[in-house]
Structures are given as structure tokens and as C-alpha cells.
Amino acid sequence: MKKIVVFASGGGSSVENLYLYFSKKPNFEVLKLYCNNPEAGVLERNRINSLKKLLFSNDDLNSDKILNDLQNLSPDLIVLAGFLKKIPEKIVDLFKNKIVNIHPSLLPKYGGKGMFGINVHKAVIDNNEEYSGFTIHYVNKNYDEGDIIFQKKIIIDTENPMDLAKKILVEEHRYYPQIIENILNES
Template sequence: MKRIAIFASGSGSNAEKICQYFQDRTDVEVSLIFTNNPQAGVIKRACLLQIPIVFFDKKTFYQTEKILRILQNERIDLVVLAGFMMLVPPSLVNAFHKRMINIHPALLPKFGGKGMYGRFVHEAVVEAKEQQTGITIHYVNEHYDEGDVIFQATCNVDPDDSVEAIENKIHLLEHENYPRVIDELLAKMP
């Protein structure tokens, strides 16, 4: 059985879709959800789905021994970032080289980097008068949004689209594609 750990800091809609996608499978399990935000919406979603939650603070995360030990003890095959706002320390990235992925709500390399998440990305897309935007699923490295691209999907930006309209289009792309791409990556793992 392949085992997934999800890291999330926010509402958890992507984490929920991933959990639901794999919930009836016998070959894949979402084993844990990690969060650094005690107010995160992902907590309620994880509880409803009966997925164990691991809480941690910034100090614990950057002293990665504890987090790494949990991931190794749980025999995690793939670490999935889903709305996780912290830069992953190099020791954790190295321990899960090409086994840690992230989703970004834009077509990288555009609109990526520190501070470019959620609404900030969509505002930048509107301000730049982009005609297309989308999502990027990529491997995690030591820098925000710079890992090798695994998959991208696009959607049109209409001239009258609000930030909220773009956000809704992006959520649809994320929910449709992230679980499927995770499944494809797991299928290729030994």
C-alpha cells in the first residue's frame, strides 16, 4: 500500500478532495494530515474524514527531526503540499527528493515565489491582464515554486472576471487534477 501525508495550512479543500479520491482504495491511503495552523479549516475536514492530524509549530518544522521521524515511522511514500504556506527546509526536501509535491494556483514560472499564494496570485493575474491562468503541480525544492513542473492545466481569464471568479476556476482545476496526478505519480513509484 502507498501512503500519503498531506501538509496544509488553510481551508483544506484540496486535502479533502485528495482524501475523498482515495478513500475507497485498498492500494493507497492518506495516512496523516499535518498543519501548522491551529485555526485551519483542514482540521475539521480531516476529523470528518477520520484522518489523523499532526500539529506542529514553526520551530518544530525547521528542526525537522521530529517531522521526518513521523513521516518515516508512518512509511510515507509521497508528501503532498496542499495550501501549505511554509518554505520546506532542505533536510526534509532531500529526504523526500522527487517524493514531495506542491500545487500552485498559477502557471509557473509566472506569479510564483514568496508571498504569491491564494488571492494574491489571482489579484496579480487580473492586474497583469492575463488572458489565461491555471495551476501547476510541481516537485518541491528548497525555493518557493521553483521545483520541476509535473503538470499544468489552464483556463481562460475573461476581461470581466473578478478575483473571485478566477479563484473559482482555479479551484475547479485543482480539485479535478491534483488527486489524479497524485495517483499517476504513485503508480510509477516502486
């Protein structure tokens, strides 16, 4: 059985998508959702009600609380799905090449601190890019600089950042679970 845990801070559509995808796979289990935002929509998603959840503070993330919990669960993969905090180095070091993130741009462009969600899409459109897309990458100690696992290029056919965000999210939902499954099958 391959064990997955998910970290999220926002609405949770990607978490729900992952949870539903892996609930149909007998050799995979999403064990727990870690969330740092008490107002996050992910905590209210009905279709993931049976998923164990841990709401934590930023202090908890930087203490040993989360690290110890992760060690006890011993996940095969830690998946970031709209998680907006930097993972502490001690967790990155302990789970080297076992933490993946999805970022809404073609890294290394439009990555780094502060570059998330609509901020990315606005910057892409403001710079008149022809393409955007998303990147799935391993997490290291720096924002959005880990080894790239997969990228999907998408033609920009709008000047509206929200429309671009929606278009990219559809593709993220399509590919993220498949890439995670591939990573776990190869480990």
C-alpha cells in the same frame, strides 16, 4: 499499499478532496494530515475526521520533530495542499522527488515567496493576462521552482480575483488526485 501524507495550512477543501478520492482506492492510503495553523479550517472538516492529524509549530517544522515523524511513517509521497510554509531542506533532501505541491498559476509566472492564494489571482488580473491556471510540481529548496509535472491552462473570463480563484480550484480538485495517483503508480 501506497502511503500518502498531506500538509495544509488553510480551509482544507483540497485535503478533503484528496482524502475522499483515495479512500475509494484500495491500494492507496492517506495516513496523516500535518497542519501548522491551529485556526485552519482543515482541522474541522467532518469528512476527514478519521484522518490522523498533527498540529505543529514553525519551530517543530524546522526541528527534527516533523522529519522524524515522516521517517517513521515512510510515505511514498508527501502532498502539499494549501501549505503556506517552506519545507526545510533536510526534508526536501531526504524525500527528493517525493514531495509535490499545487500552485494556482502557470509557473514560473506568479510564483515565489508571498505568491499564494488570492495574491496570485490579483496579480494575474492586474497584469491583464489572457490565461491563468495551475501547476503541479515537485518541491525543491526554493519556492515554486521544482520540476513541473502538470499544468492546466484556463481562460480568464472575469476581472474578479475571487471568481478566478473559484474557477481554478474546481480544476485543481479535478486533476490533483489523478496526477498524484499517476505519480504513485509510476514509482
